[in-house]
Amino acid sequence: MTAHDHLDCFAPELVVIPCGSRKLGRPARAADLYIGSYHRACRSAAEALRPDRLLILSARHGLLDLDDVVEPYDTPHGAAEAVTAPVLVEQATARGIVFLDPVVALGGARHAALVRAVWPHARTPLAGAGGMGRQMARLAALREGREIDPA
Template sequence: MTANDHLDYFKPQLVVIPCGSRKLGSPARAADIYVGSYHRACRKAADALRPDRLLILSARHGLLDLDDVIEPYDTPHGAADAVTGRVLLEQATMRDIVGLDPVVALGGARHISLVRSVWPHIHTPLAGTHGMGEQMARLAAIREGRDYI
């Protein structure tokens, strides 16, 4: 399967990508505040899938639109004050996006687990990878339309 197969036969209504621990030092749009290489790779792969909508899953804020302005924070997924699946479901319900399908989630296991709490039917192109190197390679393949399975 290639990313082009996805583009030709599978246009996601929504792609959810992870936030990142590396951030700018001042308030910024969600599209700009996360500066780490993993977040950026997820963003480029998501853009290549041409979704109807792209959201960032912030460990502190939950679902963010690209234009949402936030302050820098230091909350990793899984921390006591991190967003929960229940909060995500409430946010998705308020945004009237719970019924979207297909939904793609790019990210690691914690990220996928949270997204799955709202959209149990998500597509996870990074599933089966072993470590960050394989994930980055698969994200590059998705971005470039090359085989990744």
């Protein structure tokens, strides 16, 4: 079974990836702002899935298109000023994307929980992966079309 078989050999309508704590020091397109290795690995895996749409879930701003220009910020998910599930539902509804299916959430447990607040059916191929090393290995498998190690 390959990573793509694990996701039923489909091109998702939407993939949502996490932002990242490492950012450029100036305003930039969301596609360019986040420079950390985890964000880049999620982005690369997401692009390999060839979704119809790719969004970044920003801890401060919520759902961002790649071309949205954003100022650098320092807000981790879970902080008092971080985006909440009800705000994400409002954003998805306003964008007309709340009914998209299939949806894939690439990111850790907190990220996946926020995405599932909007899209309860979202697939989360990193769920149960544990630490960063295992998540990165699963992202590499997705990117390369290899089997995802369930361990």
